Amino acid sequence: MLRAPKQPLIYLPVTLSEITGPSIARERIDPKACDLTRQHGGEPLGERIVVSGRVIDEDGRPIAHSLLEIWQANSAGRYAHRWDQHDAPLDPNFAGVGHTMTDEEGRYRFVSIRPGAYPWKNDYNSWRPAHIHFSLFGPAFATRLVTQMYFPGDPLLAFDPIFNCTADESARQRLISVFDWETTTPGHSLGFRFDLVLSGREATPMEAPQGQR
């Protein structure tokens, strides 16, 4: 796949264009979109999970009122996408799509089902570990992040070229959610905690003199 640029990136100090960014209005957020198990007539098949956490910046400040979007395969490892040809059943009760907004403290919470692993044609007998795609805006164009959340103890992680694209071992470990008793709901769902840290905000002084920028 010949998609990565060959030329070096050109360094550009951030300008007003990069330290500002879209604020998706609260009115656009569908309050039902954070529960992926209740978007259809029936319940999806699979192990119910609660995925929650906090979004903060590199100084630990909460990223409040910011949009998070997620998408994932169903419990059989199949995406409800026209290009996914994996021979596993679709679930009419699961689209695998959600969004929500962080609260004042940067917290978010999704209810979903645990996605299945799935094979991909990258290589012979290669399988992607279970994961959930995350998309976050944060306060600026500079803080935009798209990443993937993994599950603890997944034996496929060691073999996954996508997970291992993140070269730094500790950075890789931070992409793995943590099983969490506190958000595990008795009789209903297992809790996984996934905290995210957005970079780029240090370039965005929160108080600028009026009229200077």
Next chain:
Amino acid sequence: MSRHATTSQTVGPFFTLGLEWLCGEDFARGDVPGERVVISGKVLDGEGLAVPDALLEIWQANEHGRYAHPEGTQDKPLDAGFLGFGRVATEDNGHFRFGTIKPGRVPAPDGKLQAPHLVVSVFCRGLLRRLVTRIYFPGEASNAEDFALSRVEESRRQTLIAKPTSQPDAFEWNVILQGAGETVFFDIGL
């Protein structure tokens, strides 16, 4: 800085599932004031093949050069109803198209004004992280002294400037991910 930033991972092939709800070809719906422009083009890979699964996100100021954001504290009018954000996915043939208004000039760190531009994120399978680029408009005198354009060697600057078409309000701008005519992508220090 005490926390380590979460690293980027590829958007993968199925992102339209999660991201399509904010896709739309008209970023300035209704009576948003400003000069209407249509920008269309294609995303090509290093072999010149169409990329049918790329996503572009655009961020821009309004016609006065003000961003709809708390940091945009310049004393210029905000246009209610204009978010300044748009998201489009490429079609199977690698093409995309969107309509918006031409942004005004925004301040640069050097104290001058930047030339009118849109900032762009490009996401697609095969990229570990997004690519950051810009779209400028042809025939703008201010392009000659723009803060970002002036950092780019002259032979590559045209990759950031949309081309005029036979229609005065329509422009062509392509993303060449790799190889001859490769689009300039910026490192914004992240």
